[in-house]
Amino acid sequence: MSLTTPHRTTQHPMALRKRLGRARSSARAQTPRRILIATMLAMTLGASGCSDNSINLPGLYRQEIIQGNIIDRQMLGQLEFGMEKRKVRFILGTPLLLDPFHEGRWDYIYVHHSGSGNDTIRQQISLFFEDDKLQMIEGDIDPEVAEEINRRIKQQ
Known part of the structure; x- marks a missing residue:
């Protein structure tokens, strides 16, 4: 009303x-x-945010990603049995991984992702030390280079 x-x-x-x-x-x-x-x-x-970035859109630019230490045949050829850690660090650079549980092991890792996403190159090299002296090398190295280095290490 x-x-x-x-x-x-x-x-x-x-x-x-x-x-x-x-x-x-x-x-x-x-x-x-x-x-x-x-x-x-x-x-x-x-x-x-959880999606996969594998969508290939035409004209989309993807940058190459290079991470880690590039270690070539010449650098590995300079290593010798009993070489001190500081000399190895001078030749190869600072290792990417230092394991706190295995102080005598250094890991050098190199990863290269191409911009297209199709090609990925991964190399890993592990150096083993005893009393701060180089004892052994393992990893993704040319078999010829690995044999040569380990032969020189065992001879000395």
């Missing part, structure tokens, strides 16, 4: 209360829907 005055219209307090009640109930009904939408959006964004 409305009371009309010349300048403004006022509503009965009960009519106003019903109107507010309807607005509140519709807001309550939308709250679970908003929560559901926000949750689905968060899950979609989270799952997109």
Whole structure:
């Protein structure tokens, strides 16, 4: 029931209360829907971070990634049996991995990922020391170079 005055219209307090009640109930009904939408959006964004980057789009540039120590035949040829750790470090550089549980082992790792993603080159060379002196070399080396180095190590 409305009371009309010349300048403004006022509503009965009960009519106003019903109107507010309807607005509140519709807001309550939308709250679970908003929560559901926000949750689905968060899950979609989270799952997109786990995607595989193997999608090959034409014209997409992918940079080559080179990590680790590049060790060539000449560097390995300079190693000798009984060589001190500091001399080995000078020739090959700082090892990529120093195992705290095996202080006598140094690992040199080299990884090269091509930009296309098809070619990956991985090399690992492990050096073993006893009393801070070089004793043995293992890993992905040319068999000829490995034989030559280990032969020189055993001869001395």
